[in-house]
Amino acid sequence: MNQIGSLLNKWLKNRGYYKKVQQQQVVVYWYDIVGDYLATSSQAIKVESGVLWVKVKNSTWLYHLTMLKSQIIRKIYYYTGNNTIKDIYFFLGEIETVNTDQEKEETNTVEESFTKDKLIDPGVISEWLNYLPEDQPQFKEKLERLLYKRYHIKG
Numbered sequence: 622m623n624q625i626g627s628l629l630n631k632w633l634k635n636r637g638y639y640k641k642v643q644q645q646q647v648v649v650y651w652y653d654i655v656g657d658y659l660a661t662s663s664q665a666i667k668v669e670s671g672v673l674w675v676k677v678k679n680s681t682w683l684y685h686l687t688m689l690k691s692q693i694i695r696k697i698y699y700y701t702g703n704n705t706i707k708d709i710y711f712f713l714g715e716i717e718t719v720n721t722d723q724e725k726e727e728t729n730t731v732e733e734s735f736t737k738d739k740l741i742d743p744g745v746i747s748e749w750l751n752y753l754p755e756d757q758p759q760f761k762e763k764l765e766r767l768l769y770k771r772y773h774i775k776g
Contacts, residue, residue, distance in 0.1 A: 629764070638753065644668035644705045647697055651675075654700045655693060659686065664716050671707035673697070676714035686711050 633639035647654065651665035662682040666674045677683045686693070690709050697706045753761045 636753075640705055641668075643701055643703055644671075644673075646701060647673060647706055650700065654696055659689075659693075662686075662716065663711075664714075668706065671705060673706045673709045675709055675711050676716060677711050678713075678716045680713065683711050683713060 630639065633642055645668065648665040648668060651663075652660040655663070662678050663686060664676045666676055668674070675686065677686055686709075690711075693709060694706060698704050750761055750765055753764070
């Protein structure tokens, strides 16, 4: 069970993609990291050079989240177990509605996501696979099939 996660992590580290996958994990799990209260007024968009870009719905929330920035960075560290996010850039924009009844996976690290024997959302696997190099489509395809076969995928 741990062999797949270990092999994937080793491959990601050797190729230099491990840090990018960990950073993307913050975007994917923003709702879980900051909770209902903050997530309904903000949306993590991307990570560039260790800076997390977060869209907020109005200037009041922009100010509020800016005041909470260090606490949010600390939460991200506790959630991911690493310090790949160095700063957060908040900007105004329209927020997509978050479904609070939606089931969320409770994973703390990339390793746990691939080593725990539980359901994994196929969207998460697809997001991580997007970081694999395009010049190795056969490897990407085989890894995707292996992960889908190994883990019970939500319909």
